[in-house]
Amino acid sequence: MNKSSVVVAFGGVSPEHEVSVLTGMQALSALKDSDYQTVPLYISKSGRWFTGDVLRDLENYENLQTLVSSATPCVFTHLDDGRPVLKTLPSGFFARSEEIPVYAVLTAFHGAGGENGSFQGVCETYNIPYTGSGVMASSIGMDKVNAKNLCGAAGIPVVEGIDFTEHQWVENREKIIARIQQLGGSAIIKPVHLGSSIGVEIVKSEEEIIRAVETAFRYDAHLLAEQAVSPLMEINCSVMGSPDDCRASVCERPLGKQELLSFEDKYQGDDAAKGMASADRIIPADIEESLAESIRNTAITVFKKLRCSGLARLDFLMNRDTNEYFFNEINTIPGSFSFYLWKESGMSFNNLLDTLIKIAIDQYQEKNGRVQSYETNLLSQKAVKGLKGLKGSK
Ligand SMILES: Nc1ncnc2c1ncn2[C@@H]1O[C@H](COP(=O)(O)OP(=O)(O)O)[C@@H](O)[C@H]1O
Ligand SMILES: [Mg+2]
Structure with a gap:
């Protein structure tokens, strides 16, 4: 066969x-x-x-x-x-x-x-x-500002911050610097559309802000400045399924060697050929079960809100002192498909890929089962006569 x-x-x-x-x-x-x-x-x-x-x-x-x-x-x-x-x-x-x-x-x-x-x-x-999310969820997921705004509007906690374009920076640099400093303490500067910590920096002084902003503009024309969560603990969780029927994996706590989890931490460790699966992490995250459950539920809410599909990894920033957590970003195609999180729930990598393909086929059949175009050709002779009235209406 x-x-x-x-x-x-x-x-x-x-x-x-x-x-x-x-x-x-x-x-x-x-x-x-x-x-x-x-x-x-x-x-x-x-x-x-x-x-x-x-x-x-x-x-x-x-x-x-x-x-x-x-x-x-x-x-x-x-x-x-x-x-x-x-x-x-x-x-x-x-x-x-x-x-x-x-x-x-x-x-x-x-x-x-x-x-x-x-x-x-x-x-x-x-x-x-x-496999994975559709056009809309993928593009929202790739835009940290839009993803945050949608989640914020739905009552999901997000870190306070401001976003600005290169054009606005050139026009209003002093004002933007002042607003970043008003966020209080240290701030994080990051490109809106990138991943893998590229162009992300922690800043405090005016000089640091200018340097980080100028570096980040080399990668993206739209930046985000956020209040730095400190002391920081990062918690990630994966969600799989459709927007109407999805479940969350266990949570993980990625460990960075530096203050920020950098590109090197994620991909250039000793085990780099394994990709994201090689980064140091604690699975399940060493946090209270009730807290993990609350993060898992929030991850499902975000997945549904953004109408994601297939699989995603949702990343949260948590204040280690207060246990207050914030939705940070969603990765609609996470490194190594986050298989190491699903393995913990007893799902093998092959099984995970198989499930993703099955979800893709289900969604395809669902879409193709609906009316997508009309049988009548509006441009056929008879129909065109009826459309004549539209002439000049536009
Ligand atoms: N508001 C914040 N407070 C503290 N650390 C942050 C904040 N935003 C990002 N970081 C740190 O920077 C890293 C990369 O930022 P992130 O928003 O996840 O972008 P990327 O898409 O590049 O992964 C995070 O994993 C975290 O270590
Ligand atoms: Mg990240």
């Missing part, structure tokens, strides 16, 4: 490109003995799409130039019968293009276009089932 093809999509034009390659490799390897046949889809740092077996081995990523020159360019397209396929575009006179019907896409991107709804929009356009 032919196995259905699951396209494992990773890489992308994102500062988290390498982290995504690790997550992609983990997924390809976990699905090796599954009911699916996997097809790698690697998006290069310049945004080109490739497939081929050469993309299955982490060692080949040491030289990205060599890698892409030995991989095969590919695109999504439709067959005449409407089925979506991944079509290879091999070079060479005798090379034959292959058309692989796509059962589902497993999105393993981190950051930017792969996680912010853009790639999800491509899948929607080709009507291909894909």
Whole structure:
């Protein structure tokens, strides 16, 4: 029996490109003995799409130039019968293009276009089932200001802060500095759309603020300045399912060597090849069960509020003295799919990926079961007559 093809999509034009390659490799390897046949889809740092077996081995990523020159360019397209396929575009006179019907896409991107709804929009356009959140939840999840505003409006506690664009900074620098200092104590400066702690800094003095803001503007045109939670304890929790039926994993407490959990802490430790799964952490988090339960419930509320799907990791900042906690951010495609949190609940990595694919198929069937366009062609002769009245109305 032919196995259905699951396209494992990773890489992308994102500062988290390498982290995504690790997550992609983990997924390809976990699905090796599954009911699916996997097809790698690697998006290069310049945004080109490739497939081929050469993309299955982490060692080949040491030289990205060599890698892409030995991989095969590919695109999504439709067959005449409407089925979506991944079509290879091999070079060479005798090379034959292959058309692989796509059962589902497993999105393993981190950051930017792969996680912010853009790639999800491509899948929607080709009507291909894909794992994880849809276009809207993905783009809100990638925008820390919008995610915070939506949660704040729903009564979920968020840290006090201000956001500003580069244009506003140039026009009103002094005022913005004063407002950041009014947040009291130390503040955190961070890019609105990035992840992996890139461009995040803790500041106090005017000089530190200017330096951190200018660094962060190298990555993003929109920044957030927040009151620094101190003494800080970070607690994360993953939620899986649909907005109507989801559950939370155990909580984890990630441990950073420095004051902030940095990119190095997360991905450049001794066990870097394991990606996010290698970062130091305590699972389950060493906090009171009632507190963990309250954080888990809040995580579910946020997941539902943002209409997420598949799986997400929700990160909270907690004041260690008061146990007061705040929703910090949501990662709609968390590093290593947060499998280490689900493992604790008895779910294997393969099982987790399988569940994600099943949710994607359910949502696809639900969407495709509804009316999406009308049979009547409004531009057909008869209909056009009826539309004449609209002429000049716009
Ligand atoms: N308001 C805050 N108070 C204290 N520490 C913070 C605050 N915001 C962020 N941090 C620290 O910075 C790290 C990265 O910030 P975060 O908002 O999670 O962005 P990223 O998307 O880059 O992970 C957090 O893991 C935490 O250690
Ligand atoms: Mg974070």
